[in-house]
Amino acid sequence: MFRSVSMTMNISANLQSLFTWNTKQVFVFLAAEYETPKKPLNQISLWDGIIPSKDHAKFWIHTSNKYRFIDQVQNSSRMQLLA
Amino acid sequence: MGDRKEAIAITMGWIGESVDSIKSLQIRQVLTQAVSLGMIVTSALIIWKALMCITGSESPVVVVLSGSMEPGFKRGDILFLHMSKDPIRAGEIVVFNVDGREIPIVHRVIKVHEREDTGEVDVLTKGDNNYGDDRLLYAHGQLWLQRHHIMGRAVGFLPYVGWVTIIMTEKPIIKYILIGALGLLVITSKD
Numbered sequence: 524m525f526r527s528v529s530m531t532m533n534i535s536a537n538l539q540s541l542f543t544w545n546t547k548q549v550f551v552f553l554a555a556e557y558e559t560p561k562k563p564l565n566q567i568s569l570w571d572g573i574i575p576s577k578d579h580a581k582f583w584i585h586t587s588n589k590y591r592f593i594d595q596v597q598n599s600s601r602m603q604l605l606a
Numbered sequence: 607m608g609d610r611k612e613a614i615a616i617t618m619g620w621i622g623e624s625v626d627s628i629k630s631l632q633i634r635q636v637l638t639q640a641v642s643l644g645m646i647v648t649s650a651l652i653i654w655k656a657l658m659c660i661t662g663s664e665s666p667v668v669v670v671l672s673g674s675m676e677p678g679f680k681r682g683d684i685l686f687l688h689m690s691k692d693p694i695r696a697g698e699i700v701v702f703n704v705d706g707r708e709i710p711i712v713h714r715v716i717k718v719h720e721r722e723d724t725g726e727v728d729v730l731t732k733g734d735n736n737y738g739d740d741r742l743l744y745a746h747g748q749l750w751l752q753r754h755h756i757m758g759r760a761v762g763f764l765p766y767v768g769w770v771t772i773i774m775t776e777k778p779i780i781k782y783i784l785i786g787a788l789g790l791l792v793i794t795s796k797d
Contacts, residue, residue: 548678550714550734554696561722566696568716573734575677590739595719595728595750 528592535583542577549574663689663758669768674733682769687758699760
C-alpha cells in the first residue's frame with residue numbers, strides 16, 4: 524500500500540565556522556524536498572543531529588535515514604486504515 | 607464667664623481641625639496606595655499587550671516546562687516567540703496549540719506538505735529530545751498540524767528565568783507569600 528524509501532547516507536561536513544562566541548548549538552538536518560501534482564512543496568526531514576560545540580563540528584558519519592521517507596496520503600484514507 | 611466660654615470654643619475648634627486633618631490624611635494615603643497598586647497592575651497588562659502586538663503572537667513569552675527540546679532548551683528557560691506570514695519550513699521551531707490542551711507546545715518541524723488548491727499546509731513536529739514524532743500529542747485522530755494551530759516561532763531564549771513561574775505554579779503557597787510580600791512592600795513604601 525505505502526512505499527517508503529530506505530537510504531544509506533554518508534554525511535561529512537566541517538561546520539566549525541558556524542560557532543561564534545554566541546552560538547549555543549548547531550542543529551543539522553537533511554531534508555528531501557520535492558513536488559507532486561497536488562502539492563507544490565513537500566519537505567521531509569530524513570536525518571538530523573545536534574552539534575554541541577566546535578570540537579564536534581568536523582564530522583563524518585555513515586547512517587540510514589532516521590525518519591521514514593513516505594509521501595503524505597490524504598488524512599481520510601489514513602484514518603480509514605487506522606479505524 | 608465670657609472669656610472662659612471663648613477659650614473653650616477656641617480649644618474645641620482646634621481639636622476639631624486636628625481630627626479632620628488626621629482623617630483627611632489617612633483617606634488620601636489609602637487612595638494613593640490603591641492608585642499605585644492599580645498603576646503597577648495596569649503597567650504589567652500594557653506591557654504584555656504591547657508585546658502581543660509587536661510579536662504578532664498570542665503568547666509572546668513562554669516558559670519551557672519539559673525536557674523535550676534538550677539540550678537546546680531546558681526546563682525553566684524562557685522562550686521569546688514571533689509570528690509572521692512567512693511560510694513554515696522544516697527545521698523551524700514552532701509553538702502550537704492542540705485542541706483540547708491549554709498549554710502550548712514548542713517543538714521542531716520535521717515534515718511539511720503544502721497543498722496547491724487551498725494553500726493549506728500540513729506540518730508534523732517532533733521534540734529534539736523525543737524518540738518519536740508528536741502525533742501522540744495531537745488531538746485524537748489528528749495526524750497533522752495546520753496553520754491555525756501554530757502560534758509563532760521561537761526567536762530567542764533566556765535560561766533559568768522561568769523557574770520563578772514554575773515554582774509558583776507547582777507550590778501555590780509560595781505564590782501567595784510572594785504576592786503578599788510585594789503587596790506589603792508597595793503599601794508600606796513612603797514617597
